[in-house]
Amino acid sequence: MSFAKLDELGKRLEAIEHAQAMLSVDEAVQMPSGGGEKRAEAMAMLAGMYHELATAPQIADWIGAATDEALDEMQQAALREFQRVYTNMTCLSADFVRKQVGARVRSEQLWRELRPAGDWSGFLPAFEGVVATARKEAQLRSVALQLDPYDAMIEQYDPGNRTADIAPVFAELKAFLKDFVPHAIARQREKLAARPLKPLNAPFPIEKQKALGLAIMEALGFDFEHGRLDISHHPFCGGVPTDVRMTTRYVTSDFLTALMGILHETGHGLYEQGLPKRWSHWPLGKARGMAIHESQSLFVEKQIARSPEFWEWAMPHVREHLGEDAIAGWELEDVLAHVHWIERGLIRVDADEATYPLHVILRFEIEKDLIEDKLAPKDVPEVWDAKMNEYLGLSTIDNPKDGPMQDVHWPSGAFGYFPSYTLGAMIAAQQWAALQQAQPNVREDMRSGRFVGLNDWRREHIWSQASRWSTPELLERATGEKLNAKHFAEHLRQRYLA
Incomplete structure (x- = not known):
């Protein structure tokens, strides 16, 4: 049977994915510097094997023949996802991909070299090259997927989302x-006038911070029989669902930085661990795109871990693991002043939850115009500065390093990715609103350190569904409505103005 052949293919691809994931984690966490060259060769070889297996011409025949077979509901859903993935992987020719990779490598290398000095003019020729290949990619995908060019790029990160x-x-x-944002900052000033921000009682030894992080991960439901926490230069969640590898980084002057990073990655990890194991070797069993994945990490970091109820429960754990002096003399309001801090800034990755979406919307608007050939690469700094002035009252006209050169996404050719960040925050807020309706005592549960109900709801409505539905369909089935900005707006009002 043809579906049986697709099923076997899925198992072979899953095995390669497992090896790739573990090699990647090891490289970031503990590989000695001298292992880099051979590691790169091994990973390139595996990538080639994977692509050859996943794009073999006979797969199209198997998919076609399987449509005439007697399949159950889940097999039919799996077949649709096999088709979607195969179309997306085969719509670019090998010759185009080689040229594209060359343009991206040159662009990213120049970006890393020139960004510290903010040398936009030196970077521009490479950027023009990567934008040209992105536009070509968008056109090729547009034809194959029958979508508008920018939508065809978004489809690579969030299937089903449309401009x-x-x-x-x-x-x-x-x-x-x-x-x-201006009202929230004004309210913050009023609070600070009445209750000044207390400094953290550093230093915080790394081992004690790690113990605190592990204890809270366990309370939140992370399964340490199928995952672990390590240290890396940049926090990430990798590995595979049966062996989730999370990392963070520690600074002894501030325990909140590492803890919030751990909590964010725990959200990713819980999602991976909650995916249905019986579908793990099918595309159907994978996480449903970047916006949903980001919604799960932000659900933990923002909805749970920056709430007053969470910190009522967590403060005794901070004292237990970091010592009584860690937050000596602190009350709940002192911790919340740190975790609810709002400040306008130039850098996206440093932004708080209230200003962060404006950074993303700015990039969404610019990259859409770039892909649709409505904006020339050379004009990006000027447009960026105008939007930054309008949205946040800041200027980058003489500072491209902290303007359009600050992110690696565009230099590496990742157009269509940025919307996922803010979509994730909005989806997290919408899920929280639906969860509160289903579980009216959820805040009291958090105050008591009970997170089982939270996880059960997400397991039923998000994790167990994997890639069965498109991103918009999954959200509507989980929450009862389409994407709605009012839930995120209400979340911010309650947190910062109430």
Whole structure:
């Protein structure tokens, strides 16, 4: 049977994915520097093997023949996802991919070299090259997927999401935030006048911070029989669902930085561990795109771990693991002042939850125009500065390093990725609203350190569904409505203005 052949193919691809994931984690966590060259060769070889297996011409025949077979409901869903993935993997020719990789490598290398000095003019020729190949990629995918070019790029990260749906929601959110942020900052000043920000009682030994992080991960439901926490230069969640590898980084001057990083990655890890094991070798069994994945990490970091109820429960654990002096003399309001801090800034990755979406919307608007050939690469700094002035009252006109050169996404050719970040935050807030309706005592549960109900709801509505539905369908089935900006706006009002 043809579906049986696809099933066997899935098992072989899953085995390679497992090896690739573990080699990648090891490289980031503990590989000695001298192992880099051979590691790169091994990973390139595995990538080639994977692509050859996944794009073999006979797969199209298997998919076609399987449509006439007697398949159950889940096999039919799996077949649709096999088809979607195969179409996306085969719509670019090998010759185009080689040229594209060359343009991306040159662009990213120059970006790493020139970004510290903010040398936009030196970077521009390479950037123009990577934008040209991205536009070509968008056109090729557009034809194969029968989508608008920019939608075809978004499809690579969030299947089913379309600009026609995202743009009006982002426009509504942008209008809200431009008014909200000044009011929230003014409210913050009033609170600080009455209760000044208390400094952290550093130093915080790394081993004690790690013990605190592990204890909270366990309470949140992370399964240490199928995962672990390590240290890396940049926090990430990798590995595979049966062996999730999370990392963080520690600084002895601030325990909140590492803890919040751990909590964010724990959200990713819980999602991976909650995916259905019986479908793990099918594309159907994978996580449903970047926006949903980000929604799970932000659900833990923002909805849970920055709430007053969480910190009522967590403060005794901080004292237990970091020592009584860690937050000596602190009350709940002192911790919340740190975790709810709002500040306008130039750098996306340093932004708080209230200003962060404006950074993303700015990039969404610019990259959409770049892909649609409505904006020339050379004009990006000027447009970036105008939008940054309008949205956050800041200028980058003489500072491209902290403007359009700050992220690796565009230099590496990742166009269509940025919307996922803010979509994830909005989806997390919408899920929380639906969860509160289903579990009215959820905040009291958090205050008591009970997170089982939270996880059960997400397991039923998100994790167990994997890639059975498109991103918009999954959200609507989980929450009962389409993406709605009001839930994120209400979350911010309650947290920062109430």
